[in-house]
Amino acid sequence: MAPFDLRSFKGIFFDIYATLIDWESGIYPQLLKLSQKLPAGDPRRDDTPETRKTLLQMYAANEKIVEHDNPTLAYPKILESVYDRIAAALGVPDAANDADRVAFGKSIGEWPAFPDTVEAMKVLAKHYKLFVLSNVDNESFGRTLAGPLKGVHWDGIYTAEQIGSYKPNPRNYEYVVNKLKTDFGISKDETLMVAQNLDIDHASAKALGFRPAVWIARYAGNAAMGGDREELEAKGLIDLGAAYETLGEMAEAVERAFA
Structure with a gap:
């Protein structure tokens, strides 16, 4: 398998609540x-x-x-x-x-943003197209966008309300793949998922053939929700390309990679 290279992606889609929002x-x-x-x-x-x-x-x-x-x-x-x-x-x-x-x-x-979120997203926006894939309705995400995520740029926002189902339904992830390809010319192989949730998002990413994704190990990897890394890796259900404790750490790694 080729080494994980942050420069090889053009678009990132995020799970929002637990990854960017505390x-x-x-x-x-x-x-x-x-x-x-x-x-x-x-x-x-x-x-x-x-x-x-x-x-x-x-x-x-x-x-x-x-x-x-x-x-x-x-x-x-x-x-x-x-x-x-x-x-x-x-x-x-x-x-x-x-x-x-x-x-x-x-x-x-x-619900508050993590303290590193907004500044980290500004860094990532310099290098990638940025997308939301979230299990929320448009109005609720609008309140998050106007409040704790104010100042964060998005190239596309895809909610469960738009798609008509909730993750981990595969059609939610397929919706992102199709939108990025059709609207931005970004292939699935150029798409990176960034999420805290292991048992829904990372398990789905592996099952659906995405490249290894980035885990933001919020709460120092001891979140009450989102699944157990050791257990899921032992079962072969997840494949992490990289892990960072915060989005700020990832942003620093991206800056180094593109320097």
């Missing part, structure tokens, strides 16, 4: 607020690393189910349904009637 920090406070409706003495009321991991893993598992079962449901409604399912699993009474559920569905535009 979704764990955005999601967790609201789920903690939900678990704190449990009776006094329940350990899941406490703000601990164990509670954080439990709630976020519940979120990830339920999100996959709801998106699979409702491929055309708008993302805020996906979030509301996930909230309901977590409330039911926790045994929180009357949570389904709580205004917090609706607020959770609308919260995506408030």
Whole structure:
């Protein structure tokens, strides 16, 4: 296999939430607020690393189910349904009637960017065409773009709402391949995926024949959501071209490569 060469790509598509946006920090406070409706003495009321991991893993598992079962449901409604399912699993009474559920569905535009994101994206824009492939609706991504990602340039934005399905449906990735080829003359072999999520994005990239992709190992590689690198590599399900702890690290590597 040829060595990984950052100069050999013309276009990059990104998973946004978890890669550019710190979704764990955005999601967790609201789920903690939900678990704190449990009776006094329940350990899941406490703000601990164990509670954080439990709630976020519940979120990830339920999100996959709801998106699979409702491929055309708008993302805020996906979030509301996930909230309901977590409330039911926790045994929180009357949570389904709580205004917090609706607020959770609308919260995506408030999830913060990682501190290195915006400046790193400005560096990458000097060398590549940049694209979004995200499991969100247009309106929610618009709020992210106007807020935490303000100042980031995109050459194309492809959402689940446009495509009509949620990742890991192969048609979402095929949509990007077709758009880049038709609209920009960028072949699949010249396309690089950059994502934090291993068990959805990186597993899909390998299964669908993309070149080895870049893993942004947010949370020092110990994210509550996104899959376990060792386990997935042992099963041969992912093929990483490179790994960086931050997007800023990747931007520095790109500058060196093109110097």
